[in-house]
Amino acid sequence: MQVHEAGLLGRTAKAAAPQLCRLASSRRIRQGTRLLEVYLEILQGRGAGTGWDLHGEIVAARRCLRGVDAPVVFDVGANYGQWSTGLRTALGRRTGRFFLFEPQPACQSALARAQVPNQVVIPAAVSDEEGSATIFADAPGSGVASVHRRRDSYFGDMTAHQEKVPVTTIDREVERWGIERIDLLKLDIEGAELQALRGAGCSLGDGKVTTIAFEFGSANVYSRTFFRDFWDLLTPLGYRLWRICPGGLLLPVREYTEELEHFRGVSNYVASLKPA
Incomplete structure (x- = not known):
C-alpha cells in the first residue's frame, strides 16, 4: 500500500x-x-558567514578552545583585528599568543597601534610558498581583499585597488617562531584558504594544528577550489568537520556530498582533531 x-x-x-x-x-x-x-x-550555515554573524564565529572558536589555558592562535587574514579582539574578550583572559597575518598596510598600522599584549603582527599574505603576490580589492584595507581577481555578483569588480605584498607560509612561521602547536588556525583569506593549508603541510602532518576555522564560498569560484579539495586534504589526517550555523551552533559534516559546493556568500567551517 x-x-x-x-x-x-x-x-x-x-x-x-x-x-x-x-x-x-x-x-x-x-x-x-x-x-x-x-x-x-x-539556518543550516550555508552562507551564514557573510559578515553578519561574527558573534557566532567567535562563540564557535571559544568552544573549540575549551580546556586550553594559554592558546596559540593564528589569525590569517586579520584585517583590522575584529575577530581576534572578539575572541580575546570572549576568552576573558590575557594569556596565550595571537599571531595576526595581514598583508594590507592600511590594516597593519591599525593593528600596530592597538598594542595588544602577546600579539604578533606578521605583515604578509599566506599561501603554499614564499614570495610575493598582488592583492586586489575595492579600496585600501578592504575586508574582502584577495590574491585572486574577483568579479562576484555581490561585490562587483574587485580590482580597483591593487597592491604588491610579501607572501609567507604557515610552516615557515611555525619554524621561525619555534611554535610547538597551533590551537586554532583561522583562515579568512578570500579564496586562498586551500593554498594556505597546503603551505602548512608539515604542521598538519605532524599534528601541530589542533583546530582550523576556514571560509568557503564565492571567492573559491575564482581560486578554482572546491569543498571536495578541503575534504580530501583534511579528513585523511584525522580532522572532523563542522559547519558554523547562526549563533555559533556547530553542525557536523559526516560525509562529503555535492551540496557542500555552496558558492552563495560565505560559509564557515571548523575542522578539528578533537571533539567540538
Missing part, C-alpha cells in the same frame, strides 16, 4: 510540474521563493 501511494504521489507531482512551473516563474513568486531559499540555507 505504501509503495503504491508513493508511486501515485510521484506521478501526481510529475503531472502537476508544468503548471506549478509557470506559477513559480512569475517574478513576485520567484523573488519570494529566492528569499526563503536563502534564509533556509542560512
Whole structure:
C-alpha cells in the first residue's frame, strides 16, 4: 500500500510540474521563493558567514578552545583585528599568543597601534610558498581583499585597488617562531584558504594544528577550489568537520556530498582533531 501511494504521489507531482512551473516563474513568486531559499540555507550555515554573524564565529572558536589555558592562535587574514579582539574578550583572559597575518598596510598600522599584549603582527599574505603576490580589492584595507581577481555578483569588480605584498607560509612561521602547536588556525583569506593549508603541510602532518576555522564560498569560484579539495586534504589526517550555523551552533559534516559546493556568500567551517 505504501509503495503504491508513493508511486501515485510521484506521478501526481510529475503531472502537476508544468503548471506549478509557470506559477513559480512569475517574478513576485520567484523573488519570494529566492528569499526563503536563502534564509533556509542560512539556518543550516550555508552562507551564514557573510559578515553578519561574527558573534557566532567567535562563540564557535571559544568552544573549540575549551580546556586550553594559554592558546596559540593564528589569525590569517586579520584585517583590522575584529575577530581576534572578539575572541580575546570572549576568552576573558590575557594569556596565550595571537599571531595576526595581514598583508594590507592600511590594516597593519591599525593593528600596530592597538598594542595588544602577546600579539604578533606578521605583515604578509599566506599561501603554499614564499614570495610575493598582488592583492586586489575595492579600496585600501578592504575586508574582502584577495590574491585572486574577483568579479562576484555581490561585490562587483574587485580590482580597483591593487597592491604588491610579501607572501609567507604557515610552516615557515611555525619554524621561525619555534611554535610547538597551533590551537586554532583561522583562515579568512578570500579564496586562498586551500593554498594556505597546503603551505602548512608539515604542521598538519605532524599534528601541530589542533583546530582550523576556514571560509568557503564565492571567492573559491575564482581560486578554482572546491569543498571536495578541503575534504580530501583534511579528513585523511584525522580532522572532523563542522559547519558554523547562526549563533555559533556547530553542525557536523559526516560525509562529503555535492551540496557542500555552496558558492552563495560565505560559509564557515571548523575542522578539528578533537571533539567540538
